[in-house]
Amino acid sequence: MKTISVSEAKAFDLYTMRDVGIPSLVLMERAALKSVENLAQLNWDLTHILVVAGSGNNGGDGIAVARLLKIHGFNVQLLLVGNPEHASIERIQQLKFANHYGVEVIQGGIPDWNAYSVIIDAIFGIGLSRPVSGNYQQVIQNINDSTANTLAIDVPSGFSPETGRELGIAVHANATATFAYAKNGMDSTTGQAFCGQLFVDDIGIYDPQVIQNLQNK
Ligand SMILES: NC(=O)C1=CN([C@@H]2O[C@H](COP(=O)(O)OP(=O)(O)OC[C@H]3O[C@@H](n4cnc5c(N)ncnc54)[C@H](O)[C@@H]3O)[C@@H](O)[C@H]2O)[C@@H](O)CC1
């Protein structure tokens, strides 16, 4: 299985948005569509879904997933974590889209984490850059302690694709929908323990070398 580093993943994202010109939101929508497709393939009990969204683009992916699930009539709720002042542009836009569809955003804490049959982990993706602490740590602990099945978006939050281990604490996902290519460390035994069943989803982001080869054909 081809695996890439975080810097490669970021470089491929940038190449796709800047050199190819596919907008970030388009990639985000494709990531959300694929994640919902993966969720449908898992045959899990989908009666009560919680999406936990961070303040970056991983959170943006998660909010888009919540919107799609809402449109399809699922009982889905959204918990926003992180500082809204630091929210990325796309994450703000995704919340606007979700509000248009009336996606329920939970204010305050979660009374019972075991009330959910599925938790979607969209806290951190490849932007994780330091050990998880504070409220994030508590939320990830709650996710791991809950009886729900967990689907991680792109990377289990807190898992470092650089080291293949957790940075402080990481989500133990039952499944992970990663985009473009598997990330380094995901194919190690620890990586598999954190990712669970791995889906590698094509969302239109490719290694530039692959594109060069096509152009030279
Ligand atoms: N436009 C794009 O680049 C795309 C990005 N995508 C998604 O966006 C993700 C990357 O998004 P971002 O780069 O916004 O980063 P993340 O959403 O992974 O992380 C959010 C922010 O958390 C902060 N952070 C990092 N470690 C932390 C810690 N330990 N405690 C507290 N805060 C911490 C960082 O400032 C980071 O920007 C990917 O994993 C993927 O899910 C996909 O939608 C594909 C398109």
Ligand SMILES: [K+]
């Ligand atoms: K995640």
